[in-house]
Amino acid sequence: MAEHGGITPAPADEEEQVWSWGAGTDGQLGTAKLKDEHIPQLLSLTSLASISMLACGGAHVIALTSGGKVLTWGRGNSGQLGHGDMLDSSLPKPVSFFDDYFVTQASAGWSHSGFVSDSGCLFTCGNGSFGQLGHGDNMSLCSPAKVSYFADKSVKMVACGMRHSLVLFAGNQVCGFGSGKRGQLGFSSDKTKSLVNLPCLVSGLEDVEIVRIAANGDHSAAISANGHMFSWGRGFCGSPDVQTPHCFHSSLSFRDVALGWNHALLLTADGEVSKLGNTLNKQFKKQQVQVDSSEPLLEKVAGFDGVKVVQIAAGAEHSAAITESGEVQTWGWGEHGQLGLGNTNDHNNPQLVSLGSIDQRTQETKVYCGSGFTYVVSRIQKLSSS
Template identity: 30%
Template sequence: MWTVCTSLNLTANGYFYLFICIFSMRWFGFGFNGFGQLIAHVQTATEDKTDAANEIKVICPTLVNKSVKKCICGLKASAELKQIRASWSRRLSLLEDGCGVFLDGFKGVSSSSNKCCGFVEQSRGCKDAANSESQFTLAFQDRIEVWDFERSENGPVWSVDIRPSVETSDSLTKLPLVPEGYIALKPPFYRPLSPHLQAKSLALGPEHVILLSATGAVYTWGQGSHGQLGHGSLTSEEEPRAVEALWGVPMKAVSAGGWHCCCISATADLYVWGWNEIGQLGLPSRGVRKAQKQNSHDRALQSQDPNVKPGDEPTQTEDDKEVFISIQAFPALLDLNPQCEIKAVSCGSRHTAAVTTEGNLYTWGWGEYGQLGHQNVLSSDEPQCVEFFKERHLHVTDIVCGAWNTFVAVVKQEEMQKSPL
């Protein structure tokens, strides 16, 4: 995708000139690739085959195809990738200029379905799109459609016509929000929302929801068994309830993971809450520390350390006296080291990623499939900078976490530095 910015400048002799800066945005992916949703599986050796093809674990950030060929009125054209949406087994690529969407990953049970893989013909002209394991949503200027991946009938399972307007057009960029409600992960797909909530954006976990209002207030509801609602308890809520611990602290972005939530304040601080069993909150985790000690023990065995014998348990250390957090039922302020401002955050099933205003990517949590981007399969309960992008002078602009993988949008730092903005 090309990102364009302009600047009007006055010369010494009184003439104006227009400075145009074009950013070429690229998308990288890493983590779980079991269905080819990150990098398409290759049946035979071809020139397009990469080292990551057919791998379940892609531990090195790898360029995702940013361009696909589509056919419009018999003419071939290049459609640049604008945004990525990810579920556990599929990746939805939203193309620019209303060209439509492209699906990669699990092809589904029904081999007759033409919506499970490749370009989605029904999506031509859509302004936004989102997907889950069972369906995908298309937002057009005048309507919203929900399509079932496995439905063979030629038609959406739910649709609604809307009146084109400035207000409606803005709401289309914030799926799963739709006029007067939102699209859920399970039937009934459409769920109404009270107008008094003034919903600005909304994120869905498997069984819980987090909503950001126009005033910066945060509401949550759904399952609360792991503290993911942020109300200080493990109880569930059937209706939206304000997160009182954040009252008076305006927020500007929210994200929902498998059993945890994150939000960014208007002052670029990051708040986290919910389950921390594998460090997905960036707080001390017993599971992570235990795994780290086991890894050190295994490495000592492989190096034939005379002080370590097969069958021995890892030795106890001072870390065993540390206070670990399994569930954080109230929002907690998370500081990155060094301290920095956060501009974007995304939650996976059990990992989290954040982008700083300086364009650096930090990740933490479960890393079994390489989804943390550190080119290993280790988990971490401390936010760590992904050096891959820094080393290549790439400025991270956006982040999208799938359940077990991560997608990152970047531009070259020199392009950012040349920008007049």
């Protein structure tokens, strides 16, 4: 899910605004109401002050504070909230397990969670029935546990998909574990036919400097330091599944990738957004092009001509972007109101989301997508009292 792309902590003369909308029946919107919201809801939650990043999963949210603390909320039926139980929470609740740790990065999968500490340790909790927690078994955990494989390997980043996990660690190496039936673990074909509950190295990236990883659905991806995008797992646009990382051939230099269930968004260093696949099932079925090709079609996202995009995010079947001017744009599937447009309509092209009348100067805005919901965190310059 969309889990990297942190926001700079707000200085004393600035404040944060947190907005959420979309699917909310499991408490994932943090509004204390178990209902969908079709327009952005401004959250008045003091516990969410000074957010460094959010991670949005199937129906749960992880927030990290600038002080390295962890709060979670939403669906907790598999223990993915890390509170020691399997209960939902409609409001952010601190994860007491991390009281003595400083957590720097986190990821939320469909029903499991991963956390990286400043010392390079990896912790996981939630659904482990496919081995996606990496502890060598298929047990689920309702409290975070350290993944022993990485005890001396200095983890940089974790990315949680539907039923699998990826980890980037020192030496720019990438490991995968969990379900690999669509090739999303990046192993040779003899290993993808069974569940893998211990981390194994992804094939073919040993000599590549990887700087970002992403996972969602049955897809996996990575961005290299020189701007190449590698993907593996379920094929896009009807293309065959890819068992090991495939470098996407393009003259563009990519700096970020966001994955959905049927699509990928790619962001170049120049702020151009392209896509693989489609966010809408009906569109996907009509446009299954290049079925016999191993290289899916890369298309530029319409609607951003002359506009520089600074951040992208992808939910299960919707997409979001932040422009250089701080505008929030969404498109794709809208059944739960996750586009924030006041209705449940689908949209093929980016649409402007209104966050109300803000008369303060926005310093920085970040967007995060869960499977059917969206969050925006804005850092706002406070008005002078004089």
